[in-house]
Amino acid sequence: MHHRTLEHLDLLCAPDPARKTFALQWSVPLGSARGGVERDGFSPLHVEMAQRGGGGRDAKEFAYALDNLGVRRSVRLGTHFLHVDVVGLPEALLPTITLCADAIREPNITSEHLKSAKLLVNQGRRSVEDDPGELARDHLRQLHAPAPFDRSDYGREEVVAAANLESMHQDWSEWSRCKGGRFVVAGDVDADRVEEHLRRECGQLEWTNRTLAPLEIGRPKKSEQKFVERPLSQVHLVWAWSAPTLHDPLRPVWQVLSRVLGASGSGRLFQDVRQRRSLCYAVGGGWAPNDDFGRFMVSAGTTPDRASETVQVVEQVINGIKDDPPSQEEIDRAKEGVLSALTLRRESTSARAGALGNHFTTFGEIWDPTKELQAIQGVNRETVLQALSDWDLGDPWAVALGPTDPFSEVAS
Amino acid sequence: MHHRTLEHLDLLCAPDPARKTFALQWSVPLGSARGGVERDGFSPLHVEMAQRGGGGRDAKEFAYALDNLGVRRSVRLGTHFLHVDVVGLPEALLPTITLCADAIREPNITSEHLKSAKLLVNQGRRSVEDDPGELARDHLRQLHAPAPFDRSDYGREEVVAAANLESMHQDWSEWSRCKGGRFVVAGDVDADRVEEHLRRECGQLEWTNRTLAPLEIGRPKKSEQKFVERPLSQVHLVWAWSAPTLHDPLRPVWQVLSRVLGASGSGRLFQDVRQRRSLCYAVGGGWAPNDDFGRFMVSAGTTPDRASETVQVVEQVINGIKDDPPSQEEIDRAKEGVLSALTLRRESTSARAGALGNHFTTFGEIWDPTKELQAIQGVNRETVLQALSDWDLGDPWAVALGPTDPFSEVAS
Numbered sequence: 106m107h108h109r110t111l112e113h114l115d116l117l118c119a120p121d122p123a124r125k126t127f128a129l130q131w132s133v134p135l136g137s138a139r140g141g142v143e144r145d146g147f148s149p150l151h152v153e154m155a156q157r158g159g160g161g162r163d164a165k166e167f168a169y170a171l172d173n174l175g176v177r178r179s180v181r182l183g184t185h186f187l188h189v190d191v192v193g194l195p196e197a198l199l200p201t202i203t204l205c206a207d208a209i210r211e212p213n214i215t216s217e218h219l220k221s222a223k224l225l226v227n228q229g230r231r232s233v234e235d236d237p238g239e240l241a242r243d244h245l246r247q248l249h250a251p252a253p254f255d256r257s258d259y260g261r262e263e264v265v266a267a268a269n270l271e272s273m274h275q276d277w278s279e280w281s282r283c284k285g286g287r288f289v290v291a292g293d294v295d296a297d298r299v300e301e302h303l304r305r306e307c308g309q310l311e312w313t314n315r316t317l318a319p320l321e322i323g324r325p326k327k328s329e330q331k332f333v334e335r336p337l338s339q340v341h342l343v344w345a346w347s348a349p350t351l352h353d354p355l356r357p358v359w360q361v362l363s364r365v366l367g368a369s370g371s372g373r374l375f376q377d378v379r380q381r382r383s384l385c386y387a388v389g390g391g392w393a394p395n396d397d398f399g400r401f402m403v404s405a406g407t408t409p410d411r412a413s414e415t416v417q418v419v420e421q422v423i424n425g426i427k428d429d430p431p432s433q434e435e436i437d438r439a440k441e442g443v444l445s446a447l448t449l450r451r452e453s454t455s456a457r458a459g460a461l462g463n464h465f466t467t468f469g470e471i472w473d474p475t476k477e478l479q480a481i482q483g484v485n486r487e488t489v490l491q492a493l494s495d496w497d498l499g500d501p502w503a504v505a506l507g508p509t510d511p512f513s514e515v516a517s
Numbered sequence: 518m519h520h521r522t523l524e525h526l527d528l529l530c531a532p533d534p535a536r537k538t539f540a541l542q543w544s545v546p547l548g549s550a551r552g553g554v555e556r557d558g559f560s561p562l563h564v565e566m567a568q569r570g571g572g573g574r575d576a577k578e579f580a581y582a583l584d585n586l587g588v589r590r591s592v593r594l595g596t597h598f599l600h601v602d603v604v605g606l607p608e609a610l611l612p613t614i615t616l617c618a619d620a621i622r623e624p625n626i627t628s629e630h631l632k633s634a635k636l637l638v639n640q641g642r643r644s645v646e647d648d649p650g651e652l653a654r655d656h657l658r659q660l661h662a663p664a665p666f667d668r669s670d671y672g673r674e675e676v677v678a679a680a681n682l683e684s685m686h687q688d689w690s691e692w693s694r695c696k697g698g699r700f701v702v703a704g705d706v707d708a709d710r711v712e713e714h715l716r717r718e719c720g721q722l723e724w725t726n727r728t729l730a731p732l733e734i735g736r737p738k739k740s741e742q743k744f745v746e747r748p749l750s751q752v753h754l755v756w757a758w759s760a761p762t763l764h765d766p767l768r769p770v771w772q773v774l775s776r777v778l779g780a781s782g783s784g785r786l787f788q789d790v791r792q793r794r795s796l797c798y799a800v801g802g803g804w805a806p807n808d809d810f811g812r813f814m815v816s817a818g819t820t821p822d823r824a825s826e827t828v829q830v831v832e833q834v835i836n837g838i839k840d841d842p843p844s845q846e847e848i849d850r851a852k853e854g855v856l857s858a859l860t861l862r863r864e865s866t867s868a869r870a871g872a873l874g875n876h877f878t879t880f881g882e883i884w885d886p887t888k889e890l891q892a893i894q895g896v897n898r899e900t901v902l903q904a905l906s907d908w909d910l911g912d913p914w915a916v917a918l919g920p921t922d923p924f925s926e927v928a929s
Binding site: 123124125126156157164165168169171172173174175176177178192193194197220221224225228229231232234235236237336337338339341369370371376379380381383385386387406407408434437438439441442444445446448449451452453454 | 535536537538569576577580581583584585586587588589590604605606609632633636637640641643644646647648649748749750751753781782783788791792795797798799818819820846849850851853854856857858860861863864865866
């Protein structure tokens with residue numbers, strides 16, 4: 106794996122000649138968490154417009170050009186970046202880079218496309234209203250995540266409504282031309298040719314010399330339970346407990362703990378909530394760390410008559426881990442699962458590109474899978490007990506969405 | 518790739534030593550469409566219980582044994598088969614086969630597990646009520662699919678309620694021990710060792726000599742529009758048009774046509790419904806062929822005020838293809854996309870195992886990717902025009918779920 110520092114962005118490359126495809130991720134520093142609340146709505150609009158191409162091609166010509174290359178692509182909004190993800194056959198890689206650079210250099214921000222983008226972003230916001238699981242997660246994010254990580258995927262309605270051509274052009278230029286972008290490619294690729302081609306394309310972009318300021322992170326929020334009444338058939342439950350960030354020195358231990366508690370196979374949540382008590386058809390959960398804050402997240406859906414029991418059991422499972430720490434056998438089993446999952450994930454070229462990029466942004470270094478495997482192998486009962494004794498989990502943030510309030514019943 | 522006929526099941530093997538993992542799919546002829554309506558509810562219960570293992574291990578021990586191997590597994594209900602899917606590292610393959618055989622030979626069908634399974638299947642049915650897209654597809658399936666393909670994933674409530682230990686044991690034995698099962702494995706595997714191991718495990722299973730009867734397929738249903746009133750924020754729309762089956766001689770042409778009309782990139786639905794008119798945040802669609810009947814399916818979600826326009830535009834796009842057939846350029850672009858998608862899909866070991874199994878069940882032969890690529894390359898404007906002239910698409914089956922009826926407005 107290689108890392109090359111270009112003048113304005115980092116190039117990360119994981120060549121694997123055994124593959125017959127490439128995966129590319131071009132991450133432009135235009136994430137939802139950038140800047141002040143006055144632009145909280147611009148990034149979702151950029152995501153829509155970035156799909157409409159640029160560089161002298163209209164939206165249809167741009168879609169045709171990509172389809173002629175046979176590539177599959179998506180544009181996705183993250184907190185730090187707007188990600189352009191593309192997978193395809195090797196011969197399509199260099200022309201794809203050119204098309205991406207065209208759209209970044211000279212995006213089709215026109216009044217027609219802005220109007221479309223506004224309609225679609227508003228449609229997207231409406232669609233969350235009809236998806237109870239998603240809506241519960243949306244409420245939970247607003248409760249627990251410190252600003253600016255509490256922003257919605259669809260931005261603020263008033264910011265979206267007020268966006269105009271001038272503000273959108275200016276916002277795109279201001280952020281996309283900063284130093285601090287990221288370009289990752291994995292699979293059947295030639296690192297030198299990619300670098301040469303990318304340097305040439307970047308040479309045609311106009312850059313500012315502005316460096317990205319670190320995000321200004323708001324104060325932590327207090328734990329809270331929230332019930333949202335809706336005429337649904339089930340009660341949809343989501344929780345977030347405080348947990349370590351990605352930078353925690355016991356990170357490998359937390360990967361193992363996440364599986365011990367987890368919601369599949371022999372994980373405690375799956376066994377106690379689903380298999381033993383049949384409380385939920387679907388229960389999910391695990392450690393969800395970020396650079397700046399960490400959480401242990403759980404979600405579950407159940408019938409109204411079993412909702413307060415579900416709340417009790419889920420909270421007992423999580424709180425109970427401190428008094429009933431995992432046995433050696435439980436730890437060994439979880440380690441086996443984490444090790445195997447790491448290898449399985451590396452089979453996917455695009456998952457590999459994603460992991461490489463995220464690791465670099467968090468740690469400023471090349472991801473070393475061997476080092477990661479060794480760190481997992483080194484987890485033992487002692488380090489697990491240490492992580493548990495350090496864990497100040499406190500009260501969770503929790504949201505219930507449905508016809509009845511399961512929290513009031515638990516309290517009474 | 519190899520095919521070996523074992524006494525009671527077919528073994529299909531796609532070794533690929535460049536992989537570091539295996540994917541296994543053991544398909545037991547216990548699908549939802551088997552047998553009469555009196556067992557329409559047994560298969561979903563079997564899916565729950567098959568996750569609880571057998572062969573002398575209790576459910577927890579069975580989950581532990583699989584987790585000790587570090588494998589990821591799921592049990593999934595299809596129309597013809599109950600599929601056990603497992604992915605993992607090569608050294609786990611043979612012990613995994615033994616565990617699967619244990620659960621098939623001597624499943625944990627106990628009163629405790631049956632009670633759990635009933636609760637979970639009912640929870641699953643309830644969860645569909647809160648998922649408008651899924652609920653609309655459920656209504657559509659009942660409208661368009663001939664029996665027994667119109668059965669729900671969760672069976673009939675009264676059959677689930679009435680199931681008892683005796684009927685479940687008898688049903689499991691009757692179907693799982695027929696000739697006609699399927700075992701597929703792909704990735705880093707040794708075909709001879711797998712065959713030897715599987716023969717030994719199958720030798721311990723008690724088989725009947727019954728051969729599977731072909732499914733008795735009901736009469737085709739008449740096209741129909743159905744509006745289901747719900748207090749939702751959006752109107753959720755789904756359509757099914759008659760289309761060829763998997764056995765159509767112009768199958769490669771239909772793969773290309775599906776992409777021309779399709780709902781991504783430069784497909785007509787994506788361009789006309791989403792990009793040009795901004796009617797829907799999400800629109801999906803494509804050719805969905807089966808062995809016994811074929812459909813062209815479309816789904817879309819939109820706001821109530823734009824729902825009748827969405828109905829009109831979607832139906833115009835589909836009906837319009839006959840009068841405005843794809844240009845040479847459109848066909849070439851779609852071919853490029855289909856070819857590239859085939860290669861991308863083969864990167865995933867489990868997708869490969871799935872494709873191998875499905876192809877064998879439909880055509881009774883080993884899947885030959887090279888032959889499939891050549892067939893796509895051979896599609897030309899002449900064959901596309903022929904497929905379109907043969908296509909008797911008629912009126913679609915359609916379902917709308919939401920606060921207002923978009924069909925009545927279209928008609929008026």
